Structures are given as structure tokens and as C-alpha cells.
Amino acid sequence: MVYVIGIDGGTESVRATVFDLAGRRIASASSAYPTQFSAGARAEQDPESWWSALGIAVRRVVEEAGVGIHDVAAICATTTCCTVVALDEAVRPLRPAILWMDVRAGKEADAVLATGDPALVLNGAGQGPVxxxxxxxxxxxxxxxxxEIFEAAHxxxxxxxxxxWRLTGRRTASLNNASIRWHYRDDAGGWPDSLLDTLNLSELRKKWPAEVLPPGAAIGTLTARAADHLGLAETVLVLQGGADALIGMIGLAVARPGQLALITGSSHLQFAVGDRTTSVAGLWGTYSNAVYPGRTILEGGQTSTGSIVAWLRRLMGDGFDLDALNLEAGRLEPGADGLLVLDHFQGNRTPYTDPLARGAITGLSLHHTGAHLFRATLEGIGFGTRAILDRMAEAGCGAxxxxxxxxxxxxPLWLQIHxxxxxxxxxVPEVAEAPSLGAAVLxxxxxxxxxxxxxxxxxxVRTGRRIEPIAENVDRYQxxxxxxxxxxxxxxxxxxxVPA
Known part of the structure; x- marks a missing residue:
């Protein structure tokens, strides 16, 4: 038997999953790492904790799967996107990584947009947002x-x-990440040199990996050190992955123009596949060849979704029983008895792209319970998704x-609400861990x-459940x-x- 391992480096943990070549999930294991939050919507992680967690997760999953280390042919990793790392020449972090959800760089984003550089065509035809x-x-x-950190960074x-880089000893960038978040244009000149020059940031170009590989390209086999860390053979091939959500499109079999993917987790992302280049106000893209050769991707996203549920869990403490809350909230009518949640707890990605936006809970009364708040939270996230889908439909990318x-x-409650x-x-495909399966396909x-x-x-990839909207609820939600x-x-x- 031949097996592959899909790795999903998420916001809260890294997960390793063993698949066979029929897409059957043999075993899965994860290992968590902490996030440090601070004022100004800052969020950081220690890259060494990712590496430690990866070794733990892979060793666990190989043992649980009961496969021999020489039966694993290849691995591919998806990770959070826009989690920025400064490294020295020995691949050691110089500071904590700035997590994807960290929005301290609001003024810098404004400065990027103010350049009016042609590279910004990916952002509303150059009108933004960034x-x-x-x-x-x-x-x-x-x-x-x-x-001092910027200058010292190799x-x-x-x-x-x-x-x-740690796995193979080869310093590469993913065409996927670079296309969607670095303003790299695979179809128009590559690196955004003029943008960097205008920002007096030309040194950054020298600090980026020079090699850009598309998803599925071979990076190399495991180094002896990496093989020992993971408990795998040095012959295991490492393939280029990309951003977890976009590689998740592969795991959802969303590959043809007219299809739409909703990737859920700590955040929600919406991706529409196309066959032409376009640019839409309030949405990002389109990105050429970022996932599939010859196809484009149009993107929307919500910064806080599953992370709001995690916040609610922390807030409620021992009173948070997910199974009980799903059951109780499912008995409530749409609208949670007048309770309404705005899902901008960590800013808004799209359609407003406002890093200073914040969440809100309105309509509270002494009558409301934890189940009301739970349902209203799921509904608010559902409304945030709809706002993005409405914008996509206006752009001719409806699904x-x-x-x-x-x-x-x-x-099931959250799916029905969506x-x-x-x-x-x-x-919902049979295997719901879309980023892991997408990485395994690669x-x-x-x-x-x-x-x-x-x-x-x-x-x-195999089809699983289908949830139809309930007509009465659709009308009430309008x-x-x-x-x-x-x-x-x-x-x-x-x-x-709050000042940065």
C-alpha cells in the first residue's frame, strides 16, 4: 500500500492525516500550540512551537495508522496564510511570528493602497481595499x-x-501564497518590484525566497534531521502546498468555473472558481494559476467565525456544553428572539475590509440565555457569509x-443556518477536513x-451530505x-x- 500525509498547520494546532490513494482517511492526529494576544488586535505565535507540534502530530498519526515509515510516499503541508516570519540564515526565528489575524499594520495597509501601484489591480481594480x-x-x-529585526532578517x-525549509533544506515560496497575499502576478510580470520601490521596501524583495513553486511541485526529500524529527524515512518527498483554505478547495472538489467553496475554521473563506480575470470592489482577486493551472480564483473572507465560538466558550466556562447548546439553540426560532450579532470581532476582511471594525451583540434582554447567544452568533456568521456571496453574485460569480x-x-445546526x-x-464531502485532503491530493x-x-x-474526493434550505426559514431571515x-x-x- 502507498500512503500520503496531508498536514494542516492551523491557527490553534497542526494536524497530520494519513490517506490512501483512494482518499480514505486512515488516521489523524494533532498537536496544539499557544497564541499570544495583546492590545491593538495583535496576535503572535512562536514558530518553534509549530515545528515541535509537527513532529508530535506526524509521529502520533503514523503510529495510529499502523503504517510502516517506508509506506509513506509523500507529504504536503497547508498552513495559515499571512502568518509572517522573520528568520536568520539558520532558519531560526528572530521574533514571534505575526499571525494572520493580527491587524496592527492598518496604517501600513493604507500606505500600500495610497501608492496606486499597478500591482494593486488584484484589489478592486486598484481602488482597494488592502x-x-x-x-x-x-x-x-x-x-x-x-x-533592527527587519535588517537582521535573512x-x-x-x-x-x-x-x-525546515523539512527539505530548500528555501522556496508557494505560488499560492505569493499570488494571493504578496501581490505576485504569475500572469503579469511576477514580483511587485515597483510597489516595493515606492514604499522604500526594495530590501524585502531580497529577503523573500527566490524560488516560487506551484501547488503540487516537488520541493525535495526530507533531510536527515527532519526525517528523525517526524519519524519518517528520508526518501519521503515533500510537495509544495499553500494557504490552508485555498488548498482546501482541492479537498472539496471545487475545481471548475461556477463552483464555490466555503472553508470554515477559526475564520471563514469563500472562493469562486473562474476562467477569466476580473476585479471586484469589496472582494480579492482574481488570482491566476494560484490553485489550478489556467483557472482563476475570486475570494471573500470573514476574519472571526470559529474564533468567536471559541471566545464564547471561554466566556461561558463550565456552562459551555457544545452538544447541549446545539440542541437548545436548534429549538429556537430564527432570529434568536431578537438577538443579533455582528461578526467583526477581529475586524472585517470582506466586503468592507476594515481592520478597525469590531463585533457587537444587540437586542439583549434578561430573557436571553446562552443558547440564544450561541444561535445568534452562528446566525451573525451566516449573515456575514451571505454579504460576501451577494457581492460575488453582483460580480457575475454567483453559485x-x-x-x-x-x-x-x-x-448540523450551523450548516442549516448557512x-x-x-x-x-x-x-459537505465525505471527508470534511478539506485542507488536509487537498494537501494529500497534491x-x-x-x-x-x-x-x-x-x-x-x-x-x-467523494460526495457526502447535502443540506437543503428550509423555505420558511429563508423567508424569515430576509x-x-x-x-x-x-x-x-x-x-x-x-x-x-484602541491605539496600535
């Missing part, structure tokens, strides 16, 4: 606020690149259904077992959604901005 989450604003923040890259993967798929708030059926394709990514999808839409502009003038 997100504080992205690579260049964060690197500019480092250059301005921690110049490499400034992402979680993905750090992992692959007839949503294909979903990730944490939210474990909650179907009802959007008015669209929700499809590992199988890149190691020569399938001629193309499409062939790998056909062999390894008016509630209008209240949701009005909430952000109404609260914007009232918010207090």
Missing part, C-alpha cells in the same frame, strides 16, 4: 517599528515557507450551491500517482439580514479605536 493581514503591510510594519516569509468544509461541518441565511443548498499528484490535480480529485446589513454602518461612527 488588508492589514497581508504580507507587504506586515513587512512594512516591521521595517518601520522593528528596523528571510521574511510565511509559516508555509518556514516549514518546507447554485455552497460546498463546505472545516469545523462548522461538525454542527443554508437558510444564504438560501442555497450546502454540500502529495499524491506531485509524487507521480496522478497525472493532474483534477485526476487526483476524481480518485480521492428581514433579519437587512437589520444585520444596517448594523455595521450604524455602529461605525460610535466605535472607540
Amino acid at each position: 488588508s492589514a493581514e497581508w504580507m507587504i503591510p506586515k513587512a512594512l510594519w516591521l521595517a518601520r517599528h522593528e528596523p 528571510t521574511i516569509c510565511e509559516y508555509q515557507d518556514f516549514m518546507n 447554485a450551491e455552497i460546498t463546505a468544509g472545516g469545523g462548522a461541518t461538525r454542527s 443554508a437558510d441565511t444564504s438560501g442555497l443548498p450546502v454540500v 502529495a499524491a499528484h506531485g509524487s507521480g500517482h496522478f497525472a493532474s490535480i483534477d485526476d487526483g480529485i476524481a480518485a480521492m 428581514s433579519i439580514y437587512q437589520r444585520y446589513v444596517e448594523l455595521y454602518p450604524a455602529l461605525k461612527p460610535l466605535r472607540e479605536v
Whole structure:
């Protein structure tokens, strides 16, 4: 038997999953790491904790799967995107990584947009927005606020690149990450040199990995040190991955123009596949060849989704019983008895791209319970998804259904709410861990077992559940959604901005 391992380096943990070439999930194991939060919507992690967790997760999953180390042909990693790392020449971190959800670089994002550089065509035809989450604003923040770190850095890259460098000894960047967050244009000149020059950031270009590889390309085999760390053979091939959510499209079999993926986790991301280049206000892209050769991707996203549920868990403490809350909230009518949640707890990605936006809970009364708050939170996230899908439809990228993967798929209530708030059926493949399966498809394709990514999808991804919207609920959510839409502009003038 031949096996591959899909690695998903997420916000809270790294997960390793063993698959066979039919896409069957043999075993999965994870290892957690902490995040340090501070004022100004800052969030950081220690890259060494990723590396330690990776070794623990891979060793565990190989043991649990009961496979021999020489039966594992290849591995491929997906990771959080825009988690920026400053490294010395020995691949050691010079400071904690600036996590993807960290939006300290709001002023730097404004400076990037103000250049008006042609590279910004990916952001609303050059009109913006530019997100504080992205690579260049964060690197500019480092250059301005921690110049000693910026100057000392041999490499400034992402979680993905750090992992692959440690695994293979080869310093590469992913075409996927670079296309969607570094303003790299595979179809138009490559690196955004003029943008960097205008920002007095030309040194960054020298600190980025010079090699850019597409998803599924071979990086190399494991070094002796990496093989020992993972408990695998040195013959294991490492394939280029990318951003967890976009590689998750492969695991969801969302590969053809007209299809739409909803990737859920700590955040939600929405991706529409196309066959032409376009640019839409309030959305990101399109990105050429970032996942599939010859196809484009249009993107929307919500910064806080599963992370809001995690916040609610911390807030409620022992009173948070997920199974009980799903049951109790499922008995409530749509609208949670007048409770409404704005899902901007860590800023808004799209369609507003406002890093200073904050969440809100309105309509509270002494009648409301934890179940009301739980349901209203899921509904608010559903409304945030609908706002993005509405913008995509206006741009001619509407879809007839949503294909979903990730944490939210474990909650039938949340899936039904997504179907009802959007008015669209929700499809869930048999294997819901889309980034891990997508990485496994890339590992199988890149190691020569399938001629193309499409062939790998056909062999390894299978359809699972289909959740139809409930017509009565769709109608009831229409008016509630209008209240949701009005909430952000109404609260914007009232918010207090915490200094960075």
C-alpha cells in the first residue's frame, strides 16, 4: 500500500492525516500550540512551537495508522496564510511570528493602497481595499517599528515557507501564497518590484525566497534531521502546498468555473472558481494559476467565525456544553428572539475590509440565555457569509450551491443556518477536513500517482451530505439580514479605536 500525509498547520494546532490513494482517511492526529494576544488586535505565535507540534502530530498519526515509515510516499503541508516570519540564515526565528489575524499594520495597509501601484489591480481594480493581514503591510510594519529585526532578517516569509525549509533544506515560496497575499502576478510580470520601490521596501524583495513553486511541485526529500524529527524515512518527498483554505478547495472538489467553496475554521473563506480575470470592489482577486493551472480564483473572507465560538466558550466556562447548546439553540426560532450579532470581532476582511471594525451583540434582554447567544452568533456568521456571496453574485460569480468544509461541518445546526441565511443548498464531502485532503491530493499528484490535480480529485474526493434550505426559514431571515446589513454602518461612527 502507498500512503500520503496531508498536514494542516492551523491557527490553534497542526494536524497530520494519513490517506490512501483512494482518499480514505486512515488516521489523524494533532498537536496544539499557544497564541499570544495583546492590545491593538495583535496576535503572535512562536514558530518553534509549530515545528515541535509537527513532529508530535506526524509521529502520533503514523503510529495510529499502523503504517510502516517506508509506506509513506509523500507529504504536503497547508498552513495559515499571512502568518509572517522573520528568520536568520539558520532558519531560526528572530521574533514571534505575526499571525494572520493580527491587524496592527492598518496604517501600513493604507500606505500600500495610497501608492496606486499597478500591482494593486488584484484589489478592486486598484481602488482597494488592502488588508492589514497581508504580507507587504506586515513587512512594512516591521521595517518601520522593528528596523533592527527587519535588517537582521535573512528571510521574511510565511509559516508555509518556514516549514518546507525546515523539512527539505530548500528555501522556496508557494505560488499560492505569493499570488494571493504578496501581490505576485504569475500572469503579469511576477514580483511587485515597483510597489516595493515606492514604499522604500526594495530590501524585502531580497529577503523573500527566490524560488516560487506551484501547488503540487516537488520541493525535495526530507533531510536527515527532519526525517528523525517526524519519524519518517528520508526518501519521503515533500510537495509544495499553500494557504490552508485555498488548498482546501482541492479537498472539496471545487475545481471548475461556477463552483464555490466555503472553508470554515477559526475564520471563514469563500472562493469562486473562474476562467477569466476580473476585479471586484469589496472582494480579492482574481488570482491566476494560484490553485489550478489556467483557472482563476475570486475570494471573500470573514476574519472571526470559529474564533468567536471559541471566545464564547471561554466566556461561558463550565456552562459551555457544545452538544447541549446545539440542541437548545436548534429549538429556537430564527432570529434568536431578537438577538443579533455582528461578526467583526477581529475586524472585517470582506466586503468592507476594515481592520478597525469590531463585533457587537444587540437586542439583549434578561430573557436571553446562552443558547440564544450561541444561535445568534452562528446566525451573525451566516449573515456575514451571505454579504460576501451577494457581492460575488453582483460580480457575475454567483453559485447554485455552497460546498463546505472545516469545523462548522461538525454542527448540523450551523450548516442549516448557512443554508437558510444564504438560501442555497450546502454540500459537505465525505471527508470534511478539506485542507488536509487537498494537501494529500497534491502529495499524491506531485509524487507521480496522478497525472493532474483534477485526476487526483476524481480518485480521492467523494460526495457526502447535502443540506437543503428550509423555505420558511429563508423567508424569515430576509428581514433579519437587512437589520444585520444596517448594523455595521450604524455602529461605525460610535466605535472607540484602541491605539496600535
